[in-house]
Amino acid sequence: MPLTPVLTRYWDQPESWTLSTYHSHDGYQALQKALAMEPDEVIQTVTDSGLRGRGGAGFGTGMKWGFIPQGDKGPAAKPHYLVVNADESEPGTCKDIPLMLATPHVLIEGAIIAAYAIRASRAFIYLRGEVIPALARLQTAAAEAYAAGYLGTDILGTKYDLDLVIHAGAGAYICGEETALLDSLEGRRGQPRLRPPFPAVSGLYACPTVVNNVESIASVPPIILNGVDWFRSMGSDKSPGFTLYSLSGHIARPGQYEAPLGITLRELLRYAGGVRDAHRLKFWTPGGASTPLLTDEHLDVPLDYEGVGAAESMLGTKALQIFDETTCVVRAVRRWTQFYEHESCGKCTPCREGTYWLAQIYERLESGEAASDDLAKLADIAGAMNGKSFCALGDGAASPIISSLKYFRDEYAAHVTAGGCPFDPRDSMLLQEVLA
Known part of the structure; x- marks a missing residue:
């Protein structure tokens, strides 16, 4: 199956992040096309494309936009908001930050189109504050977009107004969860909210809000520009693009x-x-x-x-x-478990207590103090967290433990019988001898 460079097709261009380079690669043509359409037509196009959220859950992007109440008018009507989740901090995940560094304008154009579709006059990009180069690129790109008339009042003469705020978060893994992100954006401690109500009904400032991942929003301009059939020609029937x-x-x-x-x-x-x-x-x-x-x-x-x-x-x-094969699976999963213990917001008992005790068991496995029943305890605690925590952080902490026990239980048992990690990365045969 061949690669399909769309978002990455000019990442290797000199100064790919500038407005002039973006213009030379069809930049903001999709916006002009979208602004000539009705907002509902834009939503329907994205829905028909089958674009699924690229942030992890895979929920239909157009369907998510369609949940926003579109007929609310009058003095009591609440404003709509678009929030782009750029708080990328999952261990191993490194797609959104390179995209924002290389081509920030595709994200901004996508955000304008999405905000227009859901009838929002204010949009936010919530970025990890530690990633200073990406923050600077986004701020510069936003300034260029304002100067070019793509943001602000009367965008491209269509009487559509939009302000875009680049918000730097303080750096917390839990703020990648959309409702915790909204709390942080409002100036509170980032913790997941009870749902319902969902953000589409009561999100940012208790108003209808769409929260989308960076890649999801960046995928919108090429869909609008090239059409539904083009997008669906790639991928599979239920997961196109x-x-x-x-x-x-x-x-x-x-x-x-x-x-x-x-x-x-x-x-x-x-x-x-x-x-x-x-x-x-x-x-x-x-x-x-x-x-x-x-x-x-x-x-x-x-x-x-x-x-x-x-x-x-x-x-x-x-x-x-x-x-x-030089990697000890127990050691790798332990590192992830330590990360989740550190990043747990502490709001719910299964995650707060579970991650703490899981980290203690992994410490015993590595130090040679594990007991024969510790593997059963690992499975029990992970099972008590999976699907029972307030948000997906508990599920995420439990998933690699449950699956590694399923596929590598002998390697875990070797840590108990050998009195510590028997794995020498300089000689992977040592582990094989212990397991044999």
């Missing part, structure tokens, strides 16, 4: 690979130069650290929402972290 796969870890050429949904890891590895020389694939994540692990048995699983789901994992953010 192109997307960014982030390959990292033990491979020859890590990076972003834009391909149709449904490509396999085996095919992507060919483009990425394969697993590093003289090594073999051991396990990998299909969608970042919060998705269940897969193994070398799953090289030919179609990387779309249905294919990965059938393999009992999730496509998530399409962050493919590749680990070879």
Whole structure:
């Protein structure tokens, strides 16, 4: 299956982030086309395209826009808001920040089109404040868009007004959860909200709000410009279009690979130069650290929402972290568990307590103090968190534990019987001897 460079087609151009470069690659032509359409027509076009949210859940983007009440008028009508979730912080996920660095204008154009479609006069891009270069690129691009008449009042003479706010968050993984992001944007501590009501009804400032991922919004201009049939010619029937796969870890050429949904890891590895020389694939994540692990048995699983789901994992953010046989799976999952323990907001008991005790068990496994029943405790605690936490952070913390126990239980048992980690990355045969 060939790659499909759309968003990435001119990332290698000199100063790809400038308005002049964007203009030379059809920049803002989709906006002109969208502003000549009715807002409902724009929503229907995105719905018909089948674009699914690229932030992890895979929910229909056009359907999400359609949830906004469109007929509210009069003095009691509430304003509508668009919020772009650029708080990328999932371990292994690295697609949105490169996109904002290389081509910030495609995100801004997509945001203007989306805001017009949902009849919003104010939009926000919520970005991690630590990522100073991406913040600067977005701010510069927004200033260029204002100067060119793409933002502000009477955009392109259509009497449509839109203000765009680039907001730098303080840096918290939980703010990637959309309702926690809204609380943070309002100036409060970022914690997930109880739903319902959903953001489409009561979101930012208790007003109807759409929250979309960076890649989701950036995918809108090419859909508007090239049409539904063009977009659906790529990918699969239920997961159409192109997307960014982030390959990292033990491979020859890590990076972003834009391909149709449904490509396999085996095919992507060919483009990425394969697993590093003289090594073999051991396990990998299909969608970042919060998705269940897969193994070398799953090289030919179609990387779309249905294919990965059938393999009992999730496509998530399409962050493919590749680990070879020199990696101790227990050590890798422990690192992720420590991350989730640190980033838990503490609002709900399953996640707050669960991540703490999981980290303690992993400490015992690595230090040689684990007891024979600790593996059962790992499974029990992870099971008590999965599907029972207030938000998806608890599910994400439990997923790699449950799946690694499923595929590598012998390796966990070896940590108990050997009195610590028996894995020497300089001699992977040592582990094989222990397991034998």
